[in-house]
Amino acid sequence: MSGVVGVLIGVWGLCSLSFVRVMEEKAVRMTDPASFSVQVREPFAQFMDSFLCSASFQYDRVCFPLETPLLLYIEEEEIHLPYTRERWLLIGRDYIDTAGRTDGYFIRYTEDDVRRKALIGGYPDSETLVELTFEYLDDDKWYVTDAYNDCYYSGVRTPADMEEARRRIAEENRRFIALYP
Numbered sequence: 001m002s003g004v005v006g007v008l009i010g011v012w013g014l015c016s017l018s019f020v021r022v023m024e025e026k027a028v029r030m031t032d033p034a035s036f037s038v039q040v041r042e043p044f045a046q047f048m049d050s051f052l053c054s055a056s057f058q059y060d061r062v063c064f065p066l067e068t069p070l071l072l073y074i075e076e077e078e079i080h081l082p083y084t085r086e087r088w089l090l091i092g093r094d095y096i097d098t099a100g101r102t103d104g105y106f107i108r109y110t111e112d113d114v115r116r117k118a119l120i121g122g123y124p125d126s127e128t129l130v131e132l133t134f135e136y137l138d139d140d141k142w143y144v145t146d147a148y149n150d151c152y153y154s155g156v157r158t159p160a161d162m163e164e165a166r167r168r169i170a171e172e173n174r175r176f177i178a179l180y181p
Helices: 002-031 033-039 044-053 055-060 159-179
Strands: 070-074 077-081 106-112 116-122 128-137 141-149
Touching: 044 055, 044 128, 044 141, 055 159, 070 159
Parallel strands: none
Antiparallel strands: 070 077, 106 116, 116 128, 128 141
């Protein structure tokens, strides 16, 4: 019997040490943001590779509805629509990866912090086409928390335009899902 008690006390001791270590790490994170860089468990490059190559991963890593709603002017009236999964255009390497591009499209980070990154993309001397804000959240994963995508919404001026944009986004997403489930 004393052997069982000894084993139980040993297991309890190990669990206690693990719990204390986790709580100490959390306290360091909260009091010393500079130490957080050591604590990032999902490298951003790895996240982006999965994000751009998998529709299911992308849908899981966007915090719908996004922080900023879609702003449209339909029939001269300002309309704010929640940026939901149904309105999201899946984003592949053709939007984000600039390697080998010769068409002048650019991507640059406007914020590149340990826990937050923001990028913009578009063509020089024209309006931005895409903006994405990524945040490293408490579950130790990267997520898109805000976005702007002018690819299909810039020309929406009537309910018919909105329906056409919805149809085109759904079709683009079906193609993306077929290639990158």
